[in-house]
Amino acid sequence: MRQANADLDFDDDAPLLDVTDLEVTYRTRSGDLVAVDHIDFTVNENEIFGLVGESGCGKSTVAQAMLGLLPSNGDVSAGSVEFRGIDLTDLEKRELDTLRWEHVSLISQGAMNSLNPVLRISNQIIEAIQAHRDVSKEQARERTAELFEMVGLDPARMDDYPHQFSGGMKQRAYIAMSLALDPDLIVADEPTTALDVIVQDQILKRLKELRDELGISVIIISHDISVIAETCNRLGVMYSGKLMEYGDLRDIFANPYNPYTLGLQNAFPTLRGDQSDLISIPGSPPDIAALPDGCRFRERCPFATMECDTEHPPLEEVAEDHYSACYHHEKVETMRTDAQRRRTWEALREGGAATTRAATAEDADD
């Protein structure tokens, strides 16, 4: 029953995943929309990498593009996604199928509907196994039982149907399925959305265990920065199709350089620690069909100046394994302090950047 069997030439020296200059375009009735606008990032072995951003920033599109799962009107229009040196965007279906699940697997958003409702869970996992390995059904079943135990599910229930599992159990079953072939990389697209906090915690812990015990790398895509903070070694902050800040997570959290990151940190409660008042970033991301000139974040940034009107800033290295896209890195200390004040962001609602600077100047005297 094995069907995927093209021979692939991996480069052992290349990084696990190397995304270079990736551009993804959607063809719509209102024209071509660029959802991912020239992004670069790398994911290494034994690492959990986070991609965080608001809805519509393009992070899910990146995930889909990586596995060749873009909808029919979507295309990778530039750049490459290299898995151990092989460009995934350049493969034929047969070659891509060999790689899928065996080396890179997927945990999709909303396990609600990611499992086929009319097939038994065991059969769905067995199907994944038998599509890539020449094993008997018995052997596949044994492996499935093993996988269930790995994620903390009772193997006696593996013949159940998806609707008989709770949300958290379904997600764990999905994770079990994604581990079936011992992949090197798992792409987890919103793995914990729509799950309650306790289950969320368990799932995230499990993902970390996978990295530590099995050496699997994970890319976690989420709009919830606290999820990312809890699990990742490195991260990329996306906004409106661009990467705003990228690099080592601890360094970014300790010393954030980008105004958007500063705003995001304010807007989410932390998993541990106190619940200080949440400050949200007023406004919403620009319409991809009508992008402004200059920095994409300009309209919502309390620190924007005329300089920000010209072109979207390029990513600059601000520290080791730490990059940020902003024209005002030299003022980062002030930005960090001001960003913690509610007034800084509220002022945007009323007047815009000029008013903000005046307000923050006043506040500095408090």
Add this chain to the structure above:
Amino acid sequence: MSGETTTSVKQRDRETKQGWSRFVQNLKRSAIEQGRIFMRSKMAVAGLLIILFYVVLALISPYIAPYEPYERIYMADGGWAKLQPPSAANPLGTTEAAHDVLSQLLLGSRIAVFVGLLGAFMVAAIGTTLGIVAGYYGGWVDEVVMRVVDILYGLPFIPFVIVLVTVLGASVWNIILGIALLYWLSTARVIRSEVLSLRERPYVEAARAAGASDFRIMGVHILPNVIPLSALYAAIAVGYSIVAQASIAFLGFGDPSIPSWGVMLQRAFVTQAFGVAWWWVIPPGLSITLIVTGAYLVGRGYEEVVNPQLQQKE
């Protein structure tokens, strides 16, 4: 009712009138909007043109038909012009009883259009009303209506109409009665589903909180939103009604004195002449096919443009 001053009575009358005029306005606005949407679909417009063609034909056929439908055509030697192939005198030939096929065909359009439009209207009216009532009130009203629907699905349509006609007599009205009794089921189900979600909308809640009567809510708030769906099912019902009438007539239960395409085909079949006289068999069948296609195009085309619209409004 005593103790009410004349002014408050007058006020209530005014309010009722305002309510009705607003209802009519809503309907009109909704209709115009739907009309514009309709025009965007090429399929729908094509279908509409076909239907209009037949409507016009139905209206003018008595004036353009070369012969009476049951007028005997004679040959030069005085004998009946039976089963004559198409000629200059009879462009579509003659029947076994020496009648002109073309005239029968033209006049047959009247019944087709009549049954199609009336049947569709009744299906839409009954189905929509019951669907709205069931969906809006819920509870036992809904249960009762849905039970009735389930049970009526157990009645096969054509056999039922045969029984109706057997018992009540062979007339177009009895066929229409059959259509009215049984064709509304699917429409009601679909409209009910739609109403179930519509009644949770904020403006409906607001109206209810403001004390509007059920009747007003159903008529003013729910009905206009449901009309596109009703229109779609009405369009489909046009086709079904025409085929239903033709089928019943074909089986021999139509009124033979009124020329209809179904009756034409029945005569062709019963006289076994269809094995030879293609000019008698093909035109009526083709006409039915064409007008049903037109109705279907109207429905499908309209649905295609309305669906994205409906989704956008969410």
Add this chain to the structure above:
Amino acid sequence: MMFASLLTVITILFFLFRQVPGGPMSAIVSPRMNEAARQAVIEQYGLNEPLWKQYVFYMWNVFHLDFGQSFYYGQSVYSLIADRFLNTMSLMLTALVISYSVGTFLGAQLGWLRGTTKERAGMLVVLLIRSTPVFWTGMIVLYLFAFQLNIFPLGGMRGMQASYTTNAEKFLSVDFLYHLVLPVFTLCTFYTGLPLLLMRNNLLEVLSEDYIKTARAKGLTERRILFRHAARNAILPVVTAFAIAIGFAVGGQVLIEQVYSWPGLGREMVQASLRSDYPLAQGAFMLLSVIVITMNFFADLTYSYLDPRVRLGGN
């Protein structure tokens, strides 16, 4: 539920047939009966009793499968309709099985090919066929293949010389199959449209579901995704629709029996009605209704079998 439907149908018939010209008496008493027979029937149906009693007698008779005597044939209605039953079912079931198999398969293909010219052309063809009245198609088919080309018989269920001892022999004989071809073919043009369109539409919806994305990510072949994942889900509404379509399917059956002079329930009912043979008309209709209700019931069963969410209940 099935029972309630049946009861209602029988009751409707009871009231309807009382409206026959000549009154309730004419519905049951044959004009050809002698006085003794008349009296017997009047007793049996309580025709001189109050209405509710008549209803009870009627129900009693129906449940004992006594539908009276056919005016025309002089035989018991039951024996007549029992005889025609297999004739109808053999034709209708064959056509349904073929239509639904072919229809769902083609529908899935069309759904898969969405947006291509092949699909548009296919849809146009389907539309035209669906708009064609089935009895007319029957006449055209007969005209072409029987009258003109002489490949198939002109109608009927068996040739002149054929004679059989058992039903099995009759229905499996070459002669029968030979007579079956044209009517089945015609009926299939009528039946196939619905499953085909439904399947195509459902497939479009199903293909945008998350579990299809999962299936792709697993590296499965397109074929497997289509049949094991997509079609398996898309077929559920088709089963539901079947239950609703069966009422119209029987109508098509009646028309085809007429066109092909197929000695089934439908044709018998038509002829009985034209002859004012009320007991036979009533009995045939009742049996047709029973067929619809039963098939409805089986469709519901099939659906719950196919959909584990219904079969096993949720959390």
